[in-house]
Amino acid sequence: MLDAIFQVIDENREVYIRELQALCRQPSIGVSGEGMTQTADMVEQIVGKTEARTEQIVTDAYPVVLGELAGVDSRWINLYNHYDVQPPDPVEAWTSDPFGAEIRDGVLYARGAADDKGELLARVFAVDAWRQVHGRPPVGVRFVFEGNEESGGESTVAFARRHAGRLSADGCIWEYGDKDAEGRPQIYLGLKGICVVQLHARGPARDTHSMWGPVVPNPIWRLVWALASIKDENERIVFPGFYDRVREPTQAELDCLERLPFDVSAEQNRHGIDGFLCASTNIDVLRRLNFEPALTVHGISGGGTGTQATVSIPSSATAKMDFRLVPDQRVADVAAQLRAHLDERGFSDVEVESFAGSDPARTPRDDPLVGAAVRAARRVYGIEPAVHPTSAGSGPMYVLCQGLGIPSVSFGIAHAGSNFHGPDENIRLDDFILGIKHVAATLYEYAPLA
Amino acid sequence: MLDAIFQVIDENREVYIRELQALCRQPSIGVSGEGMTQTADMVEQIVGKTEARTEQIVTDAYPVVLGELAGVDSRWINLYNHYDVQPPDPVEAWTSDPFGAEIRDGVLYARGAADDKGELLARVFAVDAWRQVHGRPPVGVRFVFEGNEESGGESTVAFARRHAGRLSADGCIWEYGDKDAEGRPQIYLGLKGICVVQLHARGPARDTHSMWGPVVPNPIWRLVWALASIKDENERIVFPGFYDRVREPTQAELDCLERLPFDVSAEQNRHGIDGFLCASTNIDVLRRLNFEPALTVHGISGGGTGTQATVSIPSSATAKMDFRLVPDQRVADVAAQLRAHLDERGFSDVEVESFAGSDPARTPRDDPLVGAAVRAARRVYGIEPAVHPTSAGSGPMYVLCQGLGIPSVSFGIAHAGSNFHGPDENIRLDDFILGIKHVAATLYEYAPLA
Numbered sequence: 001m002l003d004a005i006f007q008v009i010d011e012n013r014e015v016y017i018r019e020l021q022a023l024c025r026q027p028s029i030g031v032s033g034e035g036m037t038q039t040a041d042m043v044e045q046i047v048g049k050t051e052a053r054t055e056q057i058v059t060d061a062y063p064v065v066l067g068e069l070a071g072v073d074s075r076w077i078n079l080y081n082h083y084d085v086q087p088p089d090p091v092e093a094w095t096s097d098p099f100g101a102e103i104r105d106g107v108l109y110a111r112g113a114a115d116d117k118g119e120l121l122a123r124v125f126a127v128d129a130w131r132q133v134h135g136r137p138p139v140g141v142r143f144v145f146e147g148n149e150e151s152g153g154e155s156t157v158a159f160a161r162r163h164a165g166r167l168s169a170d171g172c173i174w175e176y177g178d179k180d181a182e183g184r185p186q187i188y189l190g191l192k193g194i195c196v197v198q199l200h201a202r203g204p205a206r207d208t209h210s211m212w213g214p215v216v217p218n219p220i221w222r223l224v225w226a227l228a229s230i231k232d233e234n235e236r237i238v239f240p241g242f243y244d245r246v247r248e249p250t251q252a253e254l255d256c257l258e259r260l261p262f263d264v265s266a267e268q269n270r271h272g273i274d275g276f277l278c279a280s281t282n283i284d285v286l287r288r289l290n291f292e293p294a295l296t297v298h299g300i301s302g303g304g305t306g307t308q309a310t311v312s313i314p315s316s317a318t319a320k321m322d323f324r325l326v327p328d329q330r331v332a333d334v335a336a337q338l339r340a341h342l343d344e345r346g347f348s349d350v351e352v353e354s355f356a357g358s359d360p361a362r363t364p365r366d367d368p369l370v371g372a373a374v375r376a377a378r379r380v381y382g383i384e385p386a387v388h389p390t391s392a393g394s395g396p397m398y399v400l401c402q403g404l405g406i407p408s409v410s411f412g413i414a415h416a417g418s419n420f421h422g423p424d425e426n427i428r429l430d431d432f433i434l435g436i437k438h439v440a441a442t443l444y445e446y447a448p449l450a
Numbered sequence: 451m452l453d454a455i456f457q458v459i460d461e462n463r464e465v466y467i468r469e470l471q472a473l474c475r476q477p478s479i480g481v482s483g484e485g486m487t488q489t490a491d492m493v494e495q496i497v498g499k500t501e502a503r504t505e506q507i508v509t510d511a512y513p514v515v516l517g518e519l520a521g522v523d524s525r526w527i528n529l530y531n532h533y534d535v536q537p538p539d540p541v542e543a544w545t546s547d548p549f550g551a552e553i554r555d556g557v558l559y560a561r562g563a564a565d566d567k568g569e570l571l572a573r574v575f576a577v578d579a580w581r582q583v584h585g586r587p588p589v590g591v592r593f594v595f596e597g598n599e600e601s602g603g604e605s606t607v608a609f610a611r612r613h614a615g616r617l618s619a620d621g622c623i624w625e626y627g628d629k630d631a632e633g634r635p636q637i638y639l640g641l642k643g644i645c646v647v648q649l650h651a652r653g654p655a656r657d658t659h660s661m662w663g664p665v666v667p668n669p670i671w672r673l674v675w676a677l678a679s680i681k682d683e684n685e686r687i688v689f690p691g692f693y694d695r696v697r698e699p700t701q702a703e704l705d706c707l708e709r710l711p712f713d714v715s716a717e718q719n720r721h722g723i724d725g726f727l728c729a730s731t732n733i734d735v736l737r738r739l740n741f742e743p744a745l746t747v748h749g750i751s752g753g754g755t756g757t758q759a760t761v762s763i764p765s766s767a768t769a770k771m772d773f774r775l776v777p778d779q780r781v782a783d784v785a786a787q788l789r790a791h792l793d794e795r796g797f798s799d800v801e802v803e804s805f806a807g808s809d810p811a812r813t814p815r816d817d818p819l820v821g822a823a824v825r826a827a828r829r830v831y832g833i834e835p836a837v838h839p840t841s842a843g844s845g846p847m848y849v850l851c852q853g854l855g856i857p858s859v860s861f862g863i864a865h866a867g868s869n870f871h872g873p874d875e876n877i878r879l880d881d882f883i884l885g886i887k888h889v890a891a892t893l894y895e896y897a898p899l900a
């Protein structure tokens with residue numbers, strides 16, 4: 001059965017690549033809105049070719065394209081992807097037009113090729129191949145293709161809450177995955193949570209000559225002290241309750257880490273650093289990366305630096321940062337703990353601005369869908385995939401999956417040089433075809449036909 | 451005698467104003483070099499009209515215009531001013547051309563009108579009036595007009611050290627002074643020292659996705675912790691030795707503060723703040739401002755803030771700050787203490803970049819030159835001047851005066867709305883003429899003719 005499906009996929013290679021080029025040539029930039037409506041329509045039409053029943057569900061931002069196709073088995077698998085892409089800036093850094101979808105040496109270059117249009121079509125074409133060979137997929141599949149992944153995600157949370165009933169499923173194949181530098185496929189069983197906040201401190205009404213420093217409150221100092229009160233020099237977040245809900249990794253999850261290829265010294269070189277924080281061995285670095293929450297400042301600003309800067313007390317200072325969370329921490333708890341901590345420590349003058357966040361999500365290694373994805377990877381790629389108990393990244397997985405009782409697994413078509421969010425974003429066409437097969441095979445392994 | 455001199459000053463009002471306009475129309479922007487050579491020549495020519503022997507002394511930057519004219523008395527008074535000005539940016543914020551020296555309603559608007567060309571000419575014309583009436587001034591006067599005040603000051607330090615012998619004098623009239631909002635002339639007996647440094651922290655070689663936060667060193671955190679280790683939340687600079695050389699104010703200096711007009715609540719409103727730091731009464735605020743050292747961060751930068759900022763660990767972070775010092779602290783000591791502290795506290799990775807600084811300087815209230823300036827102010831303005839034991843600002847006073855054993859006093863022609871370094875910098879023409887008289891009268895009070 002699966003051989004026949006693989007054969008159909010191979011036979012349709014050129015058709016699938018032409019459809020991929022067409023979708024990549026259609027801009028769909030969430031932050032500006034460019035091409036979003038047209039892309040939603042285009043995606044709905046492509047999904048419709050699988051004979052799925054399609055509709056566009058209105059959200060607070062761009063619509064979710066939903067498609068449902070019943071399978072042999074009564075279980076359902078959601079296929080979550082997004083049709084919006086990052087802006088292509090800086091365009092001049094690209095070798096070819098970001099929306100040209102040019103193919104050079106078997107590699108397709110386009111904004112969104114990897115993140116996430118190639119992945120989205122890999123799901124659609126896997127189901128299409130099943131339909132061609134078998135009339136329908138082995139389990140029910142529900143395409144959940146949203147348009148707000150790159151531009152916030154608040155609307156996705158609202159969508160998931162409003163349509164929880166419609167999303168009910170036995171598993172979900174998440175939006176992305178890649179091969180590492182050695183070509184080994186990577187499978188991710190979760191995402192960290194993220195809670196993004198900005199701290200604002202205020203000083204004098206206008207920038208004030210620094211000779212007033214002995215008596216005029218300085219917002220940079222307020223911000224520095226507030227930040228230092230949150231995380232100490234040992235990287236420990238000191239406010240009460242922060243670590244209370246951190247779940248210890250299971251033995252199965254630790255075993256996954258032991259098997260991951262990771263070379264501390266090579267990774268240090270890649271980052272251009274002398275050492276990792278609080279960890280020196282492979283396993284310790286991976287444990288921190290996978291199972292420890294963190295607080296990372298992305299940016300800090302206030303007043304001016306450099307030779308030409310005025311010698312002033314600035315009127316405001318800002319720091320942007322994220323908490324990366326692990327199960328069973330919750331964004332809402334952390335935001336409340338942060339505010340309470342600042343008030344308690346005398347920083348009630350420091351304002352906290354919260355951005356859309358997402359709760360952490362992880363699926364157990366022994367879930368049937370995980371096993372299916374791993375066996376399918378062995379079958380398609382001929383090698384053992386690397387199974388990560390979680391990605392260190394974040395996304396709306398909890399609200400769309402674990403929060404609804406749905407286990408999830410993430411894998412896909414990118415490679416170590418795909419350059420997500422950067423210039424010359426690309427995928428290798430062979431990976432695209434293999435990725436279609438991996439999705440098709442996962443459905444088979446999950447619900448083998450009698 | 452003094453009446454005759456005042457009469458000459460009044461008779462020459464239009465001549466003096468035309469010369470002021472001519473000098474203000476000649477740009478002399480130290481940071482860009484625009485017009486500096488021409489201005490030095492022009493200043494030397496103006497000084498020459500007093501029959502002073504003039505020369506231009508080469509420095510590491512722009513020349514110092516020196517002029518010497520022997521007096522009746524064998525003592526010498528240095529007259530320190532500068533002919534360079536701040537850039538006029540933003541030019542569009544000016545009502546008229548920054549180098550147009552337009553007069554509207556008795557006010558002359560020009561970059562440098564207050565800081566410091568009007569002051570410079572007030573010294574020259576006071577001596578000129580003495581020469582016209584009496585053939586020579588009551589004491590020897592030495593014009594020390596430099597061109598590097600606004601653009602660093604390293605060359606001024608080198609100049610003072612190299613030509614210490616040439617600068618020998620019994621007193622110095624420093625470069626500036628103003629009237630407060632109530633019209634009372636202000637006299638300053640010192641300047642705080644300043645030690646400007648930038649701290650640089652380094653992170654990964656390139657901006658790195660924030661998901662690496664648990665293990666990749668973050669330069670913003672390093673900078674925040676380093677800063678918090680230097681000054682605590684009670685505004686106390688915690689490194690060893692910092693306060694060791696802080697000189698207690700004398701009773702005469704404290705008496706000066708008691709007599710200064712200062713209204714805590716009005717000043718808080720002006721700054722748009724709810725309260726001053728560590729002080730709530732007039733005298734406590736003034737004590738901190740005058741007699742306490744401080745550490746003020748002007749600017750901090752690293753990564754990005756705001757909605758569009760990338761979620762990254764930045765590769766570097768920088769903070770610029772100044773220590774304001776009081777006698778007998780020394781810039782060199784503080785810089786060394788800072789480096790030692792950072793090393794001791796585990797921040798040897800944080801780089802310290804030092805900028806040109808200046809040591810603190812203060813002249814005792816009972817110095818004869820101070821008495822002369824105060825009596826002259828009463829005579830010229832008809833009211834009691836406000837005598838500040840020090841300005842809260844900084845400048846190269848120590849290296850040119852106290853460091854050479856020369857007492858100094860600073861007063862001048864600006865007013866509360868002169869807008870130093872800002873758009874529409876201005877002086878009132880009546881203040882200019884009164885300022886010339888104040889200099890002339892100070893020389894008389896210092897060395898009354900027999």
